Amino acid sequence: MLTFLHDTLVIARRNLTRLIRTPQLLFFSSIQPVLFLLLFNFVFGGAVAKSTSDAAYITFLLPGILAQTALFGSAQTGVGMAEDLGKGVVDRFLSLPISRSAIVAGRTLADGCRNIMVVLIMIGAGMLLGFRFEMGVWYAIAAIGLTVLFGFAFSWISLAIGLAVKDSETAQVAGFVWIFPLVFASSVFVPTQTMPHWLQVFADNQPVTQVVNAVRYLSTGTADSIAVLYTLLWVVGIVAVFAPIATRLFRKAV
Numbered sequence: 001m002l003t004f005l006h007d008t009l010v011i012a013r014r015n016l017t018r019l020i021r022t023p024q025l026l027f028f029s030s031i032q033p034v035l036f037l038l039l040f041n042f043v044f045g046g047a048v049a050k051s052t053s054d055a056a057y058i059t060f061l062l063p064g065i066l067a068q069t070a071l072f073g074s075a076q077t078g079v080g081m082a083e084d085l086g087k088g089v090v091d092r093f094l095s096l097p098i099s100r101s102a103i104v105a106g107r108t109l110a111d112g113c114r115n116i117m118v119v120l121i122m123i124g125a126g127m128l129l130g131f132r133f134e135m136g137v138w139y140a141i142a143a144i145g146l147t148v149l150f151g152f153a154f155s156w157i158s159l160a161i162g163l164a165v166k167d168s169e170t171a172q173v174a175g176f177v178w179i180f181p182l183v184f185a186s187s188v189f190v191p192t193q194t195m196p197h198w199l200q201v202f203a204d205n206q207p208v209t210q211v212v213n214a215v216r217y218l219s220t221g222t223a224d225s226i227a228v229l230y231t232l233l234w235v236v237g238i239v240a241v242f243a244p245i246a247t248r249l250f251r252k253a254v
Helices: 002-021 023-051 057-087 089-094 100-128 137-165 168-177 179-184 197-205 207-220 226-253
Strands: none
Touching: 002 100, 023 057, 023 100, 057 089, 057 100, 057 137, 057 168, 057 179, 057 207, 089 100, 100 137, 100 226, 137 168, 137 207, 137 226, 168 179, 179 207, 197 207, 207 226
């Protein structure tokens, strides 16, 4: 177990070092959610704010954008793994005396750390637009942690997709096909009460809405606290199902 943890940290450090040496990746990973935040806040904010209970739309919007950022960031896990497979990087890892499972776990851990940086950048941008954490410092830390944990869970789904298709371009397309319905059919941008009943039933019970509501509760107290529990259950369930699947696919791929 200690060997696995050590090997996981070594692989994660390698991936983070690669990120530091390619700062343009972090830049473009951050600029897209910032653009979403600016466009929705200024273009749609006036109209959408009428359907929310928040005085400022940014108070409603930013928790949703944070969840979206974590989810979009998780899609890069499968792309990165498919790229490492295609370039022979994984073969080099396998020539070393390290745990095979650590190669998979290290990838998800490194991408989780990258998500922390992007989420913090988004919070900074939101505060410039007027967002404030109204529940205190510890609740704010919990909101950030829950967001990153949510992205970490979904990175296992992305990893399984990347290992299944084994091609970085295909992994990028396939990774976003299922993400967009979850993001837009949720409470990220608008309250689910404004949706048709059949869509509202789906939106209210899917994981993105739960994490958005949980972050809203932890940051501004404007949602039900039970969403925190539901989010944690989703995280545990997703990791429990897809971590073994991704590990099995990796062993088959190599």
